Amino acid sequence: MKSIHKIIIAISICVGASxxxxxxxxxxxxxxxxxxxxxxxxxxxxxxxxNIYRALPIEDFKYRPDGGDDINxxxxxxxxxxxxxxxxxxxxxxxxxxxxxxxxxFGGMDIGGGFGFWPYGSIRDVNYLIEQLPNHKAQLTEARVxxxxxxxxxxxxxxxxxxxxxxxxxxxxxxxQDPAAPLSELQVxxxxxxxxxxxxxxxxxxxxxxxPETSIPGKANRYVAAALKSRAMLYAGxxxxxxxxxxVDGEARSAGYVGIGADKANGYxxxxxxxxxxxxxxxxxxxxxxxxxxxxxDLFLKSGSPENIFIKQYSINSGTAHSWxxxxxxxxxxxxxxxxxxxxxxxxxRFTTLQITxxxxxxxxxxxLVDLTAGLEPRLLATVYFPGSTLRGLMxxxxxxxxxxxxxxxxxxxxxxxxxxxxxxxxxxxxxxxxKRVIGFTGISTSGDELTRTGFYVRKYIDYNKPKSTxxxxxxxxxxxxxxxxxxxxxxxxxxxxxxxxxxxLTCINQIRxxxxxxxxxxxxxxxxxxxxxxxLAFENHYYWDLKxxxxxxxxxxxxxxxxxxxxxxxxxxxxxxxxxxxxxxxNYNFEKKYYYEPIPGGELGKNPNLYPNNPNY
Amino acid sequence: xxxxxxxxxxxxxxLASAACTKIDNYGGPNAxxxxxxxxxxxxxxxxxxxxxxxxxLEQISWSATPTPQFIPSKSDGTFxxxxxxxxxxxxxxxxxxFWPVYDSVKMEITQGSSHDFELTPYVVIKNxxxxxxxxxxxxxxDIDAPVVAGLPTIIDTQPYVNTTKLVGAGASxxxxxxxxxxxxxxxxxxxxxxxxxxxLTIPNLISxxxxxxxxxxxxxxxxxxxxxxxxxxIDVP
Numbered sequence: 127m128k129s130i131h132k133i134i135i136a137i138s139i140c141v142g143a144s145x146x147x148x149x150x151x152x153x154x155x156x157x158x159x160x161x162x163x164x165x166x167x168x169x170x171x172x173x174x175x176x177n178i179y180r181a182l183p184i185e186d187f188k189y190r191p192d193g194g195d196d197i198n199x200x201x202x203x204x205x206x207x208x209x210x211x212x213x214x215x216x217x218x219x220x221x222x223x224x225x226x227x228x229x230x231x232f233g234g235m236d237i238g239g240g241f242g243f244w245p246y247g248s249i250r251d252v253n254y255l256i257e258q259l260p261n262h263k264a265q266l267t268e269a270r271v272x273x274x275x276x277x278x279x280x281x282x283x284x285x286x287x288x289x290x291x292x293x294x295x296x297x298x299x300x301x302x303q304d305p306a307a308p309l310s311e312l313q314v315x316x317x318x319x320x321x322x323x324x325x326x327x328x329x330x331x332x333x334x335x336x337x338p339e340t341s342i343p344g345k346a347n348r349y350v351a352a353a354l355k356s357r358a359m360l361y362a363g364x365x366x367x368x369x370x371x372x373x374v375d376g377e378a379r380s381a382g383y384v385g386i387g388a389d390k391a392n393g394y395x396x397x398x399x400x401x402x403x404x405x406x407x408x409x410x411x412x413x414x415x416x417x418x419x420x421x422x423x424d425l426f427l428k429s430g431s432p433e434n435i436f437i438k439q440y441s442i443n444s445g446t447a448h449s450w451x452x453x454x455x456x457x458x459x460x461x462x463x464x465x466x467x468x469x470x471x472x473x474x475x476r477f478t479t480l481q482i483t484x485x486x487x488x489x490x491x492x493x494x495l496v497d498l499t500a501g502l503e504p505r506l507l508a509t510v511y512f513p514g515s516t517l518r519g520l521m522x523x524x525x526x527x528x529x530x531x532x533x534x535x536x537x538x539x540x541x542x543x544x545x546x547x548x549x550x551x552x553x554x555x556x557x558x559x560x561x562k563r564v565i566g567f568t569g570i571s572t573s574g575d576e577l578t579r580t581g582f583y584v585r586k587y588i589d590y591n592k593p594k595s596t597x598x599x600x601x602x603x604x605x606x607x608x609x610x611x612x613x614x615x616x617x618x619x620x621x622x623x624x625x626x627x628x629x630x631x632l633t634c635i636n637q638i639r640x641x642x643x644x645x646x647x648x649x650x651x652x653x654x655x656x657x658x659x660x661x662x663l664a665f666e667n668h669y670y671w672d673l674k675x676x677x678x679x680x681x682x683x684x685x686x687x688x689x690x691x692x693x694x695x696x697x698x699x700x701x702x703x704x705x706x707x708x709x710x711x712x713x714n715y716n717f718e719k720k721y722y723y724e725p726i727p728g729g730e731l732g733k734n735p736n737l738y739p740n741n742p743n744y
Numbered sequence: 745x746x747x748x749x750x751x752x753x754x755x756x757x758x759l760a761s762a763a764c765t766k767i768d769n770y771g772g773p774n775a776x777x778x779x780x781x782x783x784x785x786x787x788x789x790x791x792x793x794x795x796x797x798x799x800x801l802e803q804i805s806w807s808a809t810p811t812p813q814f815i816p817s818k819s820d821g822t823f824x825x826x827x828x829x830x831x832x833x834x835x836x837x838x839x840x841x842f843w844p845v846y847d848s849v850k851m852e853i854t855q856g857s858s859h860d861f862e863l864t865p866y867v868v869i870k871n872x873x874x875x876x877x878x879x880x881x882x883x884x885x886d887i888d889a890p891v892v893a894g895l896p897t898i899i900d901t902q903p904y905v906n907t908t909k910l911v912g913a914g915a916s917x918x919x920x921x922x923x924x925x926x927x928x929x930x931x932x933x934x935x936x937x938x939x940x941x942x943x944l945t946i947p948n949l950i951s952x953x954x955x956x957x958x959x960x961x962x963x964x965x966x967x968x969x970x971x972x973x974x975x976x977x978i979d980v981p
Contacts, residue, residue, distance in 0.1 A: 743967075
C-alpha cells in the first residue's frame with residue numbers, strides 16, 4: 127500500500143514537471159514596448175507623435191528665451207530648458223522684453239548668449255519614426271505612411287530651424303545613430319550654414335508634397351509646412367543679404383559655418399515668396415466682426431479662425447494651461463500673481479505719433495484719460511491697453527502722479543532733474559493728495575515691478591471674458607497661434623519688397639492694414655513692410671529674430687533706453703496731461719555683435735570636438 | 745557592549761581604508777602671466793578703459809580645443825593674472841580698438857611669465873585741451889588714423905566723465921557721458937579736416953566736485969570698441 131503511494135507521488139511529480147517544463151523561454155520582454163506595438167496602429171503613432179509635437183521649439187506663452195529656472199521636474203534636472211517642460215508661471219519673461227517692444231523683467235540684453243538649445247534627442251525620435259514607418263505599410267496603409275512621413279519631415283525641419291537661427295550651421299543628422307558605433311562616426315562635423323538652411327527648405331518641400339491639405343488643430347498639414355518655409359527662407363535670405371555686410375569675423379565664418387554668400391539672397395527670397403503664395407485662397411485674415419477693435423482682439427481668442435494655420439493648445443485638465451492672463455494684467459484686475467512686462471511708447475509710436483503736445487510745446491489738456499485714445503488705429507487699441515481703457519469692468523486708472531499746477535512746455539519739464547520738478551508722486555496706491563489718489567490702482571509706481579512702468583499694459587491674447595476670480599496662474603487655455611496668415615502675408619510682402627516686386631508687397635500690406643482698421647499706404651518700401659510687421663506681430667516673439675536677421679539689433683539696441691507715456695493729473699485745472707519720459711525702470715539694452723549667433727553649448731563642444739570652431743568671439 | 749564597540753571599530757576601519765588612497769598630483773594654479781599693451785604709434789601703454797581689451801589664453805597643452813580664458817586689461821594698459829596653471833598657451837589680445845592681431849603667441853607660462861603686445865590703434869586722439877567756464881566743460885581734440893585703408897566706420901565720439909580716475913566705457917556718469925555723444929557715422933577717409941577737429945561741451949557739472957574726464961571715438965568693428973584719450977582731472981570751483 128505504501129509503495130503504491132510512493133508510485134503515485136513519483137508519477138504525479140514526473141507528470142507535473144513535464145507539463146510545466148519545456149515552455150519556450152524565447153518570448154519578447156513584456157515590459158518593453160517594441161516598435162511593432164507603436165507603429166502598427168494609428169493610436170500608437172499618434173502617441174509617439176504627441177511627444178515630438180510637445181518638444182517642438184514653439185516660442186509660445188511659456189517660452190523663456192533666457193532658459194528659465196525650472197529645475198527638477200519628476201526627479202529630472204533641467205537647468206536652462208528654455209522651452210520649459212516644467213510649465214513656468216512667469217510668462218512675462220519673453221523676448222519682447224529685451225528688445226524694446228516691452229520693458230520689465232530683464233535687467234538688459236540678458237538673452238544674447240542663448241540657453242544651450244540642443245534638441246538632437248527629439249531629432250533622433252523623428253529619425254527613428256522615418257526609419258520605422260516604411261516597415262508598417264501593411265497595417266497603416268501606404269497612403270497614411272506617406273502622409274506621416276511628410277509630417278515627420280516637417281517636424282524635423284522645425285527642430286533644425288530652431289537650431290540654425292541660433293547657431294548657424296549645425297550637424298545635419300538624418301539617420302538614427304548607433305550608440306555602439308565608433309566615436310569617429312558619432313562625433314559629426316558641423317555643416318555649413320547654407321547647407322543647413324537648404325536642408326530645411328528641402329524638408330519642408332517634402333512636407334508640403336506628402337501631407338494632406340487639412341489637419342486637426344495643433345497638427346501639421348501641407349500649408350503649415352509652406353507657411354514655415356516662407357518664414358525660414360525669409361530668414362535665410364536676410365542672413366545672406368545683411369549678414370554679409372554686418373558680421374563678426376572669425377574662423378567659423380571663413381569656414382562657412384556661419385554666414386551665407388550675398389549672391390544667394392535672392393534665391394531664398396524667391397523661395398519665401400513662392401511658399402507664401404501657396405497659402406493664397408486656403409487661409410484668410412480673421413474678419414468676423416465689423417467692430418475693428420473687437421475683431422482684432424477676438425482674432426487671438428476665437429477658435430476656428432480662418433487665419434490660424436498652426437496652433438498649440440493648452441488645458442487645465444492636463445496641467446498644461448499657461449498664465450498669460452494672470453501675468454500681463456495688474457493684480458487689480460486678476461485673482462492673483464503679478465505682471466512685470468510693459469509695452470513701450472516706442473512700440474506705440476510705430477503706429478502713430480500720439481498728439482500729446484500743442485504746437486507751442488505745452489502739454490495738451492484732457493478731461494479724461496481715455497480721451498487720448500480717440501481716433502487711434504483699432505489694431506493699436508487692441509494690442510495694448512491705454513490709460514483710461516477698461517478690462518473686466520475696471521478702468522486702467524494709470525497715473526504717474528499729480529501736479530498741483532503745471533506751466534511751461536513738456537520738453538522743458540521732462541529735461542528737469544526729478545528734484546526740480548514740482549510733481550507729487552508715490553510708491554503706494556493709497557497715498558492721497560487733498561483727497562485725490564496720487565497714482566492709480568494700475569500704476570505708475572516705482573516701488574516694486576507689479577505696476578506698469580510705461581503707462582501701458584499688454585492687451586493682445588488677454589481673455590477679457592474671463593471673470594476676475596478665475597484669472598489665476600495656470601488657468602489660461604487660449605491657444606498660441608504659432609503660424610497665422612497675417613505673418614505669411616508679411617513674409618510674402620517682405621520677400622517681394624526685397625525682390626523689387628513692390629506691387630505685390632503693397633497689396634499684401636494693405637490687406638493687413640484694412641483688417642487692422644488703418645489707412646492704406648501708397649508705397650511698400652522695405653521700411654514700410656518692416657514697420658508693418660513690427661506692429662502686426664508685436665508680442666508674438668518675432669521681433670527679436672527680426673532684429674537679428676535684419677542685422678540691425680546692434681544699432682537699435684545700442685545702449686538703448688525706452689520711453690513710457692506718463693499720465694499726470696493737474697490738480698488746479700482738473701485735467702490730465704501726458705508726458706513722454708524714459709520708462710521708470712531706466713533699463714539699458716545693449717546688443718553685442720557676437721550675439722547674432724549664439725555660442726555652441728559648452729557641454730556639446732566638450733563631447734564633440736568636431737563642433738569647433740565655435741562661433742566668432744566666443 | 746563589546747559587540748557594539750567592535751562594530752564601531754569595524755566601521756572606522758572601513759572608512760579609514762577607503763580614505764586618502766590617492767593624492768591630487770596636478771600642480772596648483774601657481775603660474776602667472778602679465779604684460780603691457782603697447783601703442784605702436786607712441787610706444788606708451790595703450791589707452792584702454794577697464795576690460796576694453798582682453799588677452800585671450802588657450803591652454804593647448806591641456807586640450808587641442810581648449811575653452812578660452814580671458815585676462816581683462818587694466819585701465820593703465822597692463823594686464824596680469826596670477827592664478828594660472830603651468831602649461832603651453834596660445835595667446836592673443838582681442839576686443840579693443842586696434843588693428844586685429846592674427847598671429848597668436850605660443851608660449852610656456854610658468855611663474856612670472858610676461859609678454860608685451862604691440863598694437864596699432866584704429867584712431868588716435870591728439871591735442872586734447874579742456875576749458876571750464878562756470879560749470880560747463882569744453883573739450884577740444886583732433887582725431888587721426890595711423891592706417892586709413894580698411895578702417896571700420898566711425899560711429900560716434902563722446903566724453904566720459906566720472907568721479908574716480910577709473911573712467912571709460914561702462915564707468916562714467918550717463919548724463920555727462922552717453923547723452924553728450926555726437927554721432928559721426930562716416931568713413932574716416934570721408935571726414936573733412938573740420939570734422940576731424942571735435943568740440944564737446946558738458947554743462948551743469950556739480951560745483952565743488954572733482955571729476956575725471958576723457959574722450960573716446962567708437963568704431964563699428966566686431967566689438968564696437970572705442971579708442972580713448974588720456975584722462976584729465978577737473979576741479980569744479
